[in-house]
Amino acid sequence: MAVWTFDGTFNGFLCLIHESSRRKERPEGILGGGKNQPFLFETVPTETDERLAASVRTALAARLSRRVLTEGYYAFLSAMPGREMAVYRYFALAWTAGPGAAGLLADERVRTVHEAGRAVSRERHRFLGLLRFSELGGVLYAPFEPEGDILPLVAGHFARRLGGERWIIHDTGRSKAAVYENGTWRIAGFSTGGPLPLSGREREIRDLWKRYFSSTAVQTRKNPGLQRQFMPKKYWKHLPEKEDADGIR
Incomplete structure (x- = not known):
């Protein structure tokens, strides 16, 4: 079994696709940078070339459609286990089936990537507001x-x-x-190494925001459970208005 490795970036992944096509070999497993490599299996390392990646991206967009390429990219950014191999299979299918592959949701290869991409799109949209x-x-x-x-x-x-x-x-x-x-x-x-020093103006703004958030809340209508339903607690960690709020943390 040959496991192909790359640096974990999408450009590196595109270079892996190119090398796989050039050698006419399909990987049986793919590992991105930082992941433990299975020493029992043969590994095929691939190098990242930014110019080559740009050419591969253009070729895939032309052959598969921008929709297929974008869906694959979003799924690649997901937290789904085995996402690299899933996207590889999706692109391979689309290379044969053409742009219409994006609509073949009955196919597990398409459905898996589609659902992972949608999850990433939803999370992106949520964080743009949070x-x-x-x-x-x-x-x-x-x-x-x-x-x-x-x-x-x-x-x-x-x-x-x-x-x-x-x-x-x-x-x-x-x-x-x-x-x-x-x-x-x-x-x-990037790492901060600990709490970052806020400017005096930032502290004032945070204090005003917390007071506003507290004053507009109707005490008798507080419903932490409903809050968690509409905005899961995992998103509260970096919200200033949630700091020290009663019934929140």
Whole structure:
């Protein structure tokens, strides 16, 4: 059994697809960077070439359709176990069946990727409304802890919305961040090493926000269970308005 390995990035995955096609070999397993490799099996390492990845992306979009490519990309960013192999199988099917493969939901290969992609899309949409930026000496900082690896999707949105600011969006669970400055953003490894110092203005804003949140809540209508139903508790961790709230933590 041959297990193919790559650096864990989508560009690296595209290069793996190209190498698989070039060698006319289909991997029986795929492992991204940072995952334990099964030493009992033969491994086929692949290198990442950014130019090659761009060419593969263009070719896949033309042959499979942008919809298929996007669905595969979103599923790749999900937390689904075995997502790399699932996306590989989906692309392989679409390469033969054409753009219409996206509608073959009765096929397990399509349905698996479709559902994983939808989960990522929902999580992205939810965090676009829940992300909270704090002012840290001229830089806006927003921590979050998503299930899927949605940092590039969220960063692209805020690059358009907050183009005049310097900001950092920190995926605390994966120890990496999107850093935006001078009109461009990039993703790199990132760790705060502990609580970050808030500016005086930020502390005042947080205090006002908490008081507003508390004052608008009708005590007799508090229903933590219903709150958790509409916004699961896993999303509360980095919300200033939830800090020290009665019945919340």
